[in-house]
Amino acid sequence: MPSKYDAIIIGSGSNGIAAAIRLQEKGLQTAIFEQAATPGGATRTSELTLPGFKHDVGSAILPLGLASPFFRKLPLAQYGLEWVHPEVAYAHPFEDGTAYACYKDLARTAAQLGEDEQAYLKLFGSLLSDWSKIDNDLLGPIGIPDHPLAFMKFGLKAMPSAQMLANHYFKNERTKVFFYGSAAHSTLPLTNIASASFGLVLTTGAHKYNWPFPKGGAGNFTAALLEHYRSLGGELFLNNPVIDVRDLPNAYAYLFDLTPRQLLRIKGLNFNSLYRNRMENYKYGAGVFKMDWALSEPIPFSSEKCRKAGTIHIGFSKEEIEESEKEIHKNNISGTPYVLVAQHSPFDITRAPEGKHTAWAYIHVPNGSTIDYSGVIENQIERAAPGFKDTILARSKMNTFDLQEFDPNLIGGDINGGKQDITQLFTRPIVKLSPYSTPDPRAYICSSSTPPGGGVHGMCGFHAAEKALHDHFKELM
Ligand SMILES: Cc1cc2nc3c(=O)[nH]c(=O)nc-3n(C[C@H](O)[C@H](O)[C@H](O)COP(=O)(O)OP(=O)(O)OC[C@H]3O[C@@H](n4cnc5c(N)ncnc54)[C@H](O)[C@@H]3O)c2cc1C
Incomplete structure (x- = not known):
């Protein structure tokens, strides 16, 4: 594993992969660190009942995957994605x-x-x-x-x-x-x-x-995204739970596909107490x-x-x-x-x-x-x-x-990364000029706990990546 990347993404849900693709397609060297043995977060398919029966463990019908202004531009059909x-x-x-x-x-x-x-x-x-x-x-x-x-x-x-x-x-x-x-x-x-x-x-x-939904299972949507990401030179490390950011290779930017409660538990991040207090009040x-x-x-x-x-x-x-x-x-x-x-x-x-x-x-x-x-x-x-x-x-x-x-992001079974009421719909995780940035200039949040919220559209990841590009790699924008 190289000792330095341009950016590291923590979590391989659809938003984490979207952020990674966006940065990688701009010519940056990135890697995704995922705690689970299989990638995709809440977009995975598994034989949950009997052999040969493929079930979508989380998301199952993906209209936003097809409609997403970011995903719809990716050449996912080349990597086997077929919509039904x-x-x-x-x-x-x-x-x-x-x-x-x-x-x-x-x-x-x-x-x-x-x-x-x-x-x-x-x-x-x-x-x-x-x-x-x-x-x-x-x-x-x-x-x-x-x-x-x-x-x-x-x-x-x-x-x-x-x-x-x-x-x-x-x-x-x-x-x-x-x-x-x-x-x-x-x-x-x-x-x-x-x-x-x-x-x-x-x-x-x-x-x-x-x-529509992906032929063969929602996991095939994740698989096509990852194939595309790898074709751009991106790297994925499975079975790698991130507990302390100081254990990761150096990078200019760390993008967390996590909800606020999980982000606050990551060690080595420089968050002030005001930000911590506000994030602790985030509602699931x-x-x-x-x-x-x-x-x-x-x-x-x-x-x-x-x-x-x-x-x-x-x-x-x-x-x-x-x-x-x-x-x-x-x-x-x-x-x-x-x-x-x-x-x-x-x-x-x-x-x-x-x-x-x-x-x-x-x-x-x-x-x-x-x-x-x-x-x-x-x-x-x-x-x-x-x-x-x-x-x-x-x-x-x-x-x-x-x-x-x-999937540890499903806090108390919440599938949207936090309550989507009027107080948190457009201003998640907290009211802030850029909801994707944090007080630590290297750390960004790219999960569905940021706008536009839950669903397999990757737009939280896309916007977080744009913010990281703007802050650290302006010449690439
Ligand atoms: C039962 C269910 C049904 C759903 N149905 C639909 C649907 O039909 N259509 C739709 O559009 N959406 C649906 N959703 C919602 C959709 O799946 C989520 O909004 C989407 O997955 C959010 O993506 P994400 O990348 O933000 O997070 P996630 O997909 O949750 O990914 C987060 C990733 O981060 C990893 N992670 C967590 N902590 C760490 C750590 N410390 N270190 C490293 N990795 C870590 C997790 O293992 C996970 O892989 C459903 C969700 C569920 C659970």
């Missing part, structure tokens, strides 16, 4: 066996919504036409937007709660439930200010890019309870739309989803929680042995919960897919503790 696009981006089943489907085609989606058709077209049509003007600003730190008018138009729609937005635009309960399905990805109560923003961004993304959000199944057949959803969807949002009424997302923040869980389901094998035969299938799901739970919620999750899926339980060959369950064991 189910016909339906996401579906939302109702108790009578019918469902709504979100297609890439905006008009086809709106056509299902009866008297809400025009309102849906108006809401998402304008966001879709402005998307290429606002995506860079949405996926970055707060600053002066490139297109202030378009950004302000988005901001006015995104600021209310999901409940307010749904009530304002839509008349039918079912359309509101459909919108709640994507807004609830926020892991916030749907009455919280700005909870609408998640539904707007994710649904506009579905109409622009669909909700709800956790998740995650399940994977090996199945004898695809999930037998009553609705064909659900059978054709990669993602299925389960929650059978507005009240049910509202209650589910509110209870978590009172340290409780409702008996009929909102469930996020993903199915890959109906569209990607490489995921399971011939004729067999896999499924993936999680619910939001109180941070740090160790309760087994597998029964309520399977009951909810059974309501949308009678006979589901009979198809189960094996199951894997991960509570918040298991998830943090799998």
Whole structure:
């Protein structure tokens, strides 16, 4: 191992790799140090249930991986990345066996919504036409937007709660439930200010890019990123937990793909007490309870739309989803929680042995919960897919503790690197001119605990790398 690099990245999650690629493509010599035996952080695939059944342990549906202004420019197809696009981006089943489907085609989606058709077209049509003007600003730190008018138009729609937005635009309960399905990805109560923003961004993304996933598993996305990184001359050291920065080779910049609590534990960094105190007050959000199944057949959803969807949002009424997302923040869980389901094998035969299938799901739970919620999750899926339980060959369950064991960034099961409420959405980890820099001029934070937050888009890593380039290698910018 050389005794000096230009920059060292600690952690090989999608943001760590994005930062490393950005620096390496500028001609710097970089290395990634990863504590785990396999790279990728929360973007890995593993046989969690039975031999031959490939499950995404963390992230599973990667629209932001395709839409990311940084990742979409990389030649990842050259390194084996193939995107799978189910016909339906996401579906939302109702108790009578019918469902709504979100297609890439905006008009086809709106056509299902009866008297809400025009309102849906108006809401998402304008966001879709402005998307290429606002995506860079949405996926970055707060600053002066490139297109202030378009950004302000988005901001006015995104600021209310999901409940307010749904009530304002839509008349039918079912359309509101459909919108709640994507807004609830926020892991916030749907009455919280700005909870609408998640539904707007994710649904506009579905109409622009669909909700695809990598053939063979999310781990193949990590593999393609790393192949590209290595082709540029980058180095990766696995099984290398970083405890003290002084044990690492010398470098001008150290970029940490860690959340604040972990960063504060790293020895040898020169942080003042004010910064430490502010970082200690960083808030983590709800956790998740995650399940994977090996199945004898695809999930037998009553609705064909659900059978054709990669993602299925389960929650059978507005009240049910509202209650589910509110209870978590009172340290409780409702008996009929909102469930996020993903199915890959109906569209990607490489995921399971011939004729067999896999499924993936999680619910939001109180941070740090160790309760087994597998029964309520399977009951909810059974309501949308009678006979589901009979198809189960094996199951894997991960509570918040298991998830943090799998990836130490998942503090208390929080999958977004910290709470994404209005106080931390654009100003994470603390309010600061550059959220990526720290008081130690060599140390940067590049994880999802910086803007734009959770998701496999690599933009936290990209912006942190830009800041390090600006500070130490201005001549390369
Ligand atoms: C169950 C689950 C489902 C999800 N579903 C989706 C989804 O469908 N779509 C989506 O876009 N996003 C999803 N996400 C969120 C997404 O995975 C994360 O937002 C993303 O992985 C964040 O990337 P990151 O690089 O910031 O951190 P991580 O991916 O968490 O990577 C951090 C890395 O740092 C390493 N590390 C930690 N401490 C040290 C140390 N001291 N020394 C060296 N290395 C260290 C870790 O081992 C890890 O490899 C999901 C996450 C989970 C857990």
